[in-house]
Amino acid sequence: MGLSSTNNLFESFHSPTKGQLTKDDVFSLIEQTIASNKGSFEIIVGADSQLKSRGTFFALVITVIRPGHGGSFFYHKFQEQRYSSLQQRIFQEAVYAVGLATEVRQYLRDHDHDTPVRLHFDIGANGPTRKFIQSLLSLAASNQFRAEIKPHSFCASTIADKFTR
Template sequence: MNFINPTKGLLDLDKMFDDIIEFIRDDKNSRYKLMIGTDSQPGKVICFVSAVIIYREGKGARYYYRKFQHKKIPSLRQRIFMEANYSIELANLLSSRFEKMGKTDFNIEIHLDVGENGMTKDIIKEVVGMVTGCGFDAQVKPDSYGASKVADKYTKSM
């Protein structure tokens, strides 16, 4: 699984995790949030982008993203649940790495590309329940910028 950081280029999962840890160690006195969001863009195939953002509260952030394709998905509902599932899978991978380091209090937010306006309003409760049921905090629009801004930015080209 490879990710791209706009500054550092292509990184595998291990190198991305090491970079996140380095970012945290650079300022141990700050508070951090780790946000994961996935967005998709339909076309001949579905372009998915998952973004990982480490936010140093009040002092900036670093982000990483990965792009991948999937065959056509019959409905928006299924696509939204797939986006959430990809984010949860990634959150579980990173969470287990933090646990191995003894960082069990590190909170991970899943940013969902759903909101009270538009076609996704009817599934907010279900998709948020899916995320919280997996032990992660869920954010929806307009607070889900990991999916609706960062990941969305990279879904436009494949």
Template sequence: MIFESPSKGRLTFEQMFADLLQYLSQAPNDRYKLIIGTDSHTRHDTVLVTAVVIHHLGKGGRYYFHKSHRRAIKSLRQKIFYETSTSLAVAARLTNLLDESGFIDFDVEIHIDVGHQGETKDLIREIVGMVTGSGYHAAIKPHSFGASKVADKYTK
């Protein structure tokens, strides 16, 4: 799985994680939040982008993104569930590595591209339940910038 970083270029998952750890080590006593969000855009196929954002609370942050293509997903419900499950898979992999690196109980948030406005409002309860049932905090629009801003920027 290849990630891209505006400041570091193309990185493997392992290189991205090492860079994330290096970023955390610069101010180890400060507060951070790990945000994972996925968005997609369908034309001929579906472009899926997963963003990993490390937010240094009150001091900015850094992000990485992974872009992939798959057959077109026509159903909005299926698309939202696929985006969320992709974010959860990346979050699980990262939290396991963080635990192994000594970052226990790290604040992790899954940003979901659903909100009270528009067609996705009927999916909120199910999708948020899926995320919280997996042990993560969930953020929806307008607070889900990891999906609706960062990942969305690279879907087109």
């Protein structure tokens, strides 16, 4: 699956405050929020997955934060085949996050907003995912994204994690 092939994969999202939304609705809400408020915004895309007996459960999250004023988030949950390899699962999370972040960034650019979009990866210097850090940070950089890892990747390690349990 290529990095830009998320176009039709994530068509519905959930907002804790607005309920079910289409991806177009989410992108429009993000754009309206940025356009109607002064100040800077942070947009972060993160993903997490959980291996279960029935398959691999993924959650993708888009957070919109106005520093000092709070924020909101939207998430999409889905199940796929069982990825028994940690490396395969972590890289699949990253590919989904990069693809979705690319779509968000392009939508905002198409609407004359140059708000940066960052990535949060659910990996860290401690534990078995440490060996993937350089590869995933390179993946982010090659797609012109700044990425963060644990303990600074709350979008993936806290918010998305909540929806894979």
